[in-house]
Amino acid sequence: MISNTPLIFEESQPGRQGTPIPRPDVPGPELTDILDSTFLRTEPAELPQVTEPEVVRHFVNLSVKNHHIDKDFYPLGSCTMKYNPKINDALASLPEFAKLHPLQSDDTVQGALRLMWELERMLGKITGMAGVTLQPSAGAQGEFTGALIMRRYHDQTSGHNRQFILIPETAHGTNPASVVSAGFKPKVVKSNTRGKVDLDDLKAKADGETAGMMLTQPNTLGLFENDIEAISSIVHAAGGLMYMDGANLNALVGLTRPADMGFDITHINLHKTFSTPHGGGGPGAGPIGVTEELKPFLPVPIIRRTEGGNFIRDYDNPQSIGNVHSFFGNFGVLVRAWGYIRMLGENGVRRMTRSAIINANYLKTKLAPAYNIPFVEGTMHEFVISGTRQKERGVRVLDIAKTLLDFGFHAPTIYFPLNVSESMMIEPTETESQQTLDKFAEAMLEIDKMIDSDPERIHSAPLNTPVRRLDETLANRKPNLRWRP
Numbered sequence: 001m002i003s004n005t006p007l008i009f010e011e012s013q014p015g016r017q018g019t020p021i022p023r024p025d026v027p028g029p030e031l032t033d034i035l036d037s038t039f040l041r042t043e044p045a046e047l048p049q050v051t052e053p054e055v056v057r058h059f060v061n062l063s064v065k066n067h068h069i070d071k072d073f074y075p076l077g078s079c080t081m082k083y084n085p086k087i088n089d090a091l092a093s094l095p096e097f098a099k100l101h102p103l104q105s106d107d108t109v110q111g112a113l114r115l116m117w118e119l120e121r122m123l124g125k126i127t128g129m130a131g132v133t134l135q136p137s138a139g140a141q142g143e144f145t146g147a148l149i150m151r152r153y154h155d156q157t158s159g160h161n162r163q164f165i166l167i168p169e170t171a172h173g174t175n176p177a178s179v180v181s182a183g184f185k186p187k188v189v190k191s192n193t194r195g196k197v198d199l200d201d202l203k204a205k206a207d208g209e210t211a212g213m214m215l216t217q218p219n220t221l222g223l224f225e226n227d228i229e230a231i232s233s234i235v236h237a238a239g240g241l242m243y244m245d246g247a248n249l250n251a252l253v254g255l256t257r258p259a260d261m262g263f264d265i266t267h268i269n270l271h272k273t274f275s276t277p278h279g280g281g282g283p284g285a286g287p288i289g290v291t292e293e294l295k296p297f298l299p300v301p302i303i304r305r306t307e308g309g310n311f312i313r314d315y316d317n318p319q320s321i322g323n324v325h326s327f328f329g330n331f332g333v334l335v336r337a338w339g340y341i342r343m344l345g346e347n348g349v350r351r352m353t354r355s356a357i358i359n360a361n362y363l364k365t366k367l368a369p370a371y372n373i374p375f376v377e378g379t380m381h382e383f384v385i386s387g388t389r390q391k392e393r394g395v396r397v398l399d400i401a402k403t404l405l406d407f408g409f410h411a412p413t414i415y416f417p418l419n420v421s422e423s424m425m426i427e428p429t430e431t432e433s434q435q436t437l438d439k440f441a442e443a444m445l446e447i448d449k450m451i452d453s454d455p456e457r458i459h460s461a462p463l464n465t466p467v468r469r470l471d472e473t474l475a476n477r478k479p480n481l482r483w484r485p
C-alpha cells in the first residue's frame with residue numbers, strides 16, 4: 001500500500017500564494033544586469049501554488065512519515081545515528097558562518113579559519129596524530145585520501161611495486177572500494193574464531209608487495225583488535241603503513257589513540273563520533289590524521305597560523321597529493337563537530353565513549369536470552385547478534401527488522417557483517433537512556449515470542465507505517481521517481 005498523501009504539486013490551486021513581498025521602491029540591479037538574457041526564463045517556473053500554512057503542513061506531515069532520530073531510537077549498527085544536539089545547528093546557522101563565501105579573502109574569514117585550525121588540533125589530540133586535514137567530505141573519501149598518501153609515500157621510498165593493501169574480511173564495503181579507486185588491489189586477511197584478525201594469515205600475506213593495511217578499530221563486529229600492537233609490527237616489518245578506518249572512533253575517544261596503537265593514518269567520521277548529521281558520502285566530513293613522517297603529503301590547503309597570529313589557507317606544499325575537495329562546502333559540519341567537542345570537553349568526550357560502550361554491553365546482555373550471540377566477549381560501542389534460532393522457526397532477520405518498525409523503532413543494520421549468518425548489528429550510542437534501551441529490548445524479546453504465537457503478524461509487518469513491505473528488487477530496478485502531471 002502506498003501512502004495517499006498528495007504531492008505538493010497536486011495541492012496546487014491557481015492564484016494561491018504565501019506572504020507577498022512588495023517590490024522594493026528603491027532602484028536596484030535588474031536580473032539582466034547580472035545574467036545574460038539567454039540564461040533567463042521566458043515563462044514562469046511551474047511551481048506549486050499553495051499558501052504558507054499548506055507548505056508548512058505538507059512538509060511537517062512528510063517529515064513524520066519517515067523514521068528519524070528526533071522521533072525515536074535508531075540503533076543502526078555501523079552508522080552511529082546518535083542524537084545531534086540542536087545547539088550545534090544554532091551554531092552552524094549563525095550568519096557569520098552560514099553566509100560566508102568560499103572566495104572571501106583570508107583576512108575576512110579569520111573566525112572560520114580559526115575554528116578549522118582549532119578543530120584540526122582537537123582531532124590531532126584525540127587521535128595522537130601530528131597533522132590533520134579537514135578536507136575529505138566523508139569517511140570513504142578519507143580512506144581514498146589516506147590511500148593516495150600511502151601511494152605518495154611508497155613512490156618516494158622506492159616502493160613502486162607495493163600494490164596490495166591488506167583488508168580483514170570483516171571490513172566495511174567502502175574499504176576495498178577506496179583502495180581500488182586509489183589504484184591498489186585489496187588482499188583479504190582472514191578472521192579467527194574470535195572474529196578478529198588471524199595473525200598467522202596476516203604473517204603469510206604481509207610481504208614486499210604490501211603497501212599497507214586498512215583496519216577498522218574496533219572492527220565491524222564491535223570487537224577491539226587487542227593484538228593491534230602485533231598487527232602493526234607485522235605490517236611495519238614488511239614495509240607497509242597502517243591505516244585505521246576510524247569510523248568506530250566513538251569507542252576509543254579519550255581512552256586510547258590510533259597513533260599509540262601503531263597507526264600511521266586514520267580518518268574520523270565527524271558525523272558518527274562528533275554528532276553531526278550523517279553524510280553517507282557527503283555532505284559529511286571525514287578528516288584524516290597522519291604521523292609526522294606523512295605530514296608533507298597532506299592535501300592542500302593547510303590551515304596555518306602565521307607568526308603574527310593570523311590564520312591562512314596555505315597552498316604551498318610541494319609534496320602534497322593535491323586537493324580532494326574544492327573549497328570547504330562541508331564547513332557547517334565542521335562547526336557542529338567543533339561545538340560538540342567544545343561543549344563536552346576532555347572529560348565529557350571520555351564519558352561519551354564510556355556511555356556508548358556501556359549501553360552496547362547492556363543491550364547485548366538483555367538480548368542474550370532469545371538471540372544467538374556469536375562473539376561472547378565484551379563488546380565496544382556496537383555488537384552483532386544472529387537470528388539463526390529465529391530462522392529455524394521460519395522467521396528471517398528481515399522479518400524481525402520490519403516488525404520493529406511497528407514498535408516505533410528504526411531497525412538495526414541487517415545481513416552485515418557478512419561473516420555472521422542472519423546478522424543484526426546494533427549500535428545504541430551514548431545518547432540513549434536505560435528506559436529506551438529497555439523498551440527496545442522488550443520489543444525484541446516480544447517479537448521472538450510472536451514467532452510462535454503469531455508468525456503471520458511478523459511475515460506481514462510492517463502494518464503501521466505509511467508504506468508497507470516493498471518489493472525492494474523492483475524498487476531498485478524500476479524506481480518510480482518522477483512526478484508527471
Ligand SMILES: Cc1ncc(COP(=O)(O)O)c(C=O)c1O
Binds near residue numbers: 175269
Ligand atoms: C566501518 C566504516 N567504515 C567506513 C564508513 C564510511 O563512511 P562514510 O559513510 O562517511 O563514507 C562507515 C560508515 O558508516 C563505516 O561504518
